[in-house]
Amino acid sequence: MNPQILFFIFIAILITKFLFDTIINALNSKHFNDVIPDELKGVYNKDEYLKSQEYKKVNHRFSLLISIFSIVTTILFFLLDGFAYVDDWARQVSSNTIAITIVFFGIILFANEIISIPFSYYRTFVIEENYGFNKSTLKTYVFDKLKGWIMMIVIGGGLLALITWFYQITTTNFWLYTWGLVSFFSLFMNMFYSKLIVPLFNKQTPLEDGELKIAIENFANKVGFKLDNIFVIDGSKRSTKANAYFSGFGAQKRITLYDTLINDLETNEIVAVLAHEIGHFKKKHIIYNLILSIVLTGFTLYILSLLIGNSMLSQALGVETSSFHIGLIAFAILYSPISEITNFFMNALSRKFEYQADDYAKNNFESEALISSLKKLSKNSLSNLTPNKLYVKIHYSHPTLLQRILNLKK
Ligand SMILES: [Zn+2]
Numbered sequence: 001m002n003p004q005i006l007f008f009i010f011i012a013i014l015i016t017k018f019l020f021d022t023i024i025n026a027l028n029s030k031h032f033n034d035v036i037p038d039e040l041k042g043v044y045n046k047d048e049y050l051k052s053q054e055y056k057k058v059n060h061r062f063s064l065l066i067s068i069f070s071i072v073t074t075i076l077f078f079l080l081d082g083f084a085y086v087d088d089w090a091r092q093v094s095s096n097t098i099a100i101t102i103v104f105f106g107i108i109l110f111a112n113e114i115i116s117i118p119f120s121y122y123r124t125f126v127i128e129e130n131y132g133f134n135k136s137t138l139k140t141y142v143f144d145k146l147k148g149w150i151m152m153i154v155i156g157g158g159l160l161a162l163i164t165w166f167y168q169i170t171t172t173n174f175w176l177y178t179w180g181l182v183s184f185f186s187l188f189m190n191m192f193y194s195k196l197i198v199p200l201f202n203k204q205t206p207l208e209d210g211e212l213k214i215a216i217e218n219f220a221n222k223v224g225f226k227l228d229n230i231f232v233i234d235g236s237k238r239s240t241k242a243n244a245y246f247s248g249f250g251a252q253k254r255i256t257l258y259d260t261l262i263n264d265l266e267t268n269e270i271v272a273v274l275a276h277e278i279g280h281f282k283k284k285h286i287i288y289n290l291i292l293s294i295v296l297t298g299f300t301l302y303i304l305s306l307l308i309g310n311s312m313l314s315q316a317l318g319v320e321t322s323s324f325h326i327g328l329i330a331f332a333i334l335y336s337p338i339s340e341i342t343n344f345f346m347n348a349l350s351r352k353f354e355y356q357a358d359d360y361a362k363n364n365f366e367s368e369a370l371i372s373s374l375k376k377l378s379k380n381s382l383s384n385l386t387p388n389k390l391y392v393k394i395h396y397s398h399p400t401l402l403q404r405i406l407n408l409k410k
Contacts, residue, residue: 001312002312003312003315003316004316006312006313006315006316006330007078007316007317007318009334010078010316010317010330010333010334011075011078013333013334013336013337014071014074014075014078014333015071015075016337017336017337017340018067018071021067022064022067024388024390024391024394024395025060025063025064025391027388027390027391028060028384028387028388028391029056029057029060030388031386031387031388032053032056032057032060032384032386033053034386035386036049036385036386037385037386037402039402039405039406039409040375040385040401040402040405042375043375043378043379043385043401044379044385048379048382051131051382052382052383052384052385055131055382056382056384058127058130059127062119062122062123062127066119069119073115078317081317081318083317083318083319083326083329084317084318084319084320086104086107086108087104087319087321087323087325087326089103089107090103090104090107090325091321097164097168097323097324098161098164098165098168100323100325101160101161101164101323101324101325102157102160102161102164104325105160105325106153106157109152109156110149113145113149117145121141124136124141125138125141128239131382132240133239133240133241133381134238134239135236135237135238135239135240136237136238136239140237140238144201147200147201151197151200159181159182159185162181163178163181164324164325166178166181167308167324168324171309172305172309173305174305175298175301175302175304175305178301179294179297179298179301182297182301183294183297183298186290186293186294186297187290190247190248190249190286190290191248191249191250191252192248192252193247193248194231194247194248194252194254194256195252198233198256202233202234202235202237203233203234203237204231204232204233204234204256205231205232206229206230206231206232207230207231207232207257208232211267212262212267212270213230215267215268215270215271216230216270216271216274219271219274219275219278219364219365220274220278222364223275223278223282223364225278225281225282227253227255227278229253229254229255230254230255230257231254231255231256231257232256232257232258232259232262233256233257233258233259234259235258235259235260235261236258236259236260236263239260240260240380241260241380241381242258242260242261242263242264242265242377242380242381243258243260243261244256244257244258244261244270244273244274244277245277246277246280246281246286249286249287253281255274255277257270257274261273264376264377264380265373265376265377266369266372268366268369269369269370269372269373269376270373271365271369272361272365272366272369272370272373273370273373275360275361275364275365275370276357276358276360276361276370277357278360279356279357279358279359279360279361279364280353280357282360283353283356283357283360285353285356285357288353289350289353292346292349296342296346300335300339303331303335303338304328304331304335307327307330307331307334308324308327308328308331309327310322310327313326313327313330313331314326314327314330316330317329317330344393344394347393347394347395347396347397348393350397350398351396351397351398351399354397354398354399354404355399355404355407358370358404358407358408359407362408367408367409370408371405371408371409374401374404374405375401375405378401383401385400385401385402387400
């Protein structure tokens with residue numbers, strides 16, 4: 001194979017992915033006006049339903065605009081030898097390989113960030129604002145961006161420097177060291193995310209004494225679940241959308257409830273949501289997901305190690321000197337069809353886990369409370385009640401509201 005053919009393969013992969021996503025999204029949008037199934041009749045009143053349909057359409061059109069813009073700029077960047085220019089600039093800054101890699105990715109990621117700001121601004125301050133979701137101020141928005149960038153530079157830059165260094169000193173075995181590093185890092189983040197990262201963006205306070213705390217503790221005791229850390233996070237600082245999640249394990253395990261969730265739901269509905277989360281824990285979903293993601297990372301890195309040394313990757317992208325960073329870019333494109341497939345299976349597994357967690361809540365608490373909480377959460381986020389089946393299979397990490405309710409009523 002010559003570099004020219006490889007270049008066309010890159011372009012073909014990018015365009016196929018764009019077309020595939022666009023078709024699936026279009027199929028999904030055909031169902032925006034479907035009749036609501038009987039089980040879900042009470043979720044929206046007439047006005048709310050109209051509003052939810054409008055919200056879906058606005059989001060669909062906006063996403064389409066973004067993906068067209070993104071595919072056009074990406075293809076242009078490839079055709080105009082963009083990577084060769086950035087590679088050149090990075091080499092002018094330093095002759096140190098690690099520094100070149102960091103400057104190279106720094107330029108690409110930062111340019112990408114700057115280009116996407118108008119879109120992200122519009123989504124938050126026009127779309128989300130119009131539908132009453134946005135609570136973020138301009139100040140919060142700007143500081144979120146800045147903090148995100150600093151984190152990216154410190155954590156992303158640090159990891160990238162280490163990985164480049166591994167490659168320098170071990171070449172073919174670098175994937176093993178990288179695998180170790182990435183696995184350790186994801187375990188560490190899983191444990192300490194709530195303590196180290198969340199405080200940079202949100203305030204977390206222990207759930208105050210009262211009816212809710214007593215109800216949660218009663219349930220936790222009943223099912224023999226040791227729960228010392230229940231925190232409330234000020235999600236309302238940014239959005240009215242509600243959530244709850246579990247993080248960490250061992251002594252670090254904690255449940256975090258959005259303040260918006262506490263405002264929107266009754267006590268027994270919140271306990272039902274928690275029962276679902278505890279279900280994930282009891283069924284060991286958190287451990288399974290971690291192991292699976294570590295195995296997948298190892299697989300990906302191994303494939304990467306087979307390809308990265310090939311000088312054709314650089315030539316195909318119009319860069320003369322072959323290098324680790326250009327190899328990474330080329331690999332990312334070549335691997336993307338495979339990651340679409342693994343994502344598909346990961347989503348299928350995730351949906352299976354969601355059913356199991358729902359079943360746990362049904363068997364150990366009550367299904368009615370969970371059903372009413374799911375309905376309220378769907379209503380308050382104007383979510384799509386009639387998604388396309390294929391779209392669900394590809395993109396949904398949770399079963400649809402209808403599927404979950406039918407399962408809970410079984
Ligand atoms: Zn869940």
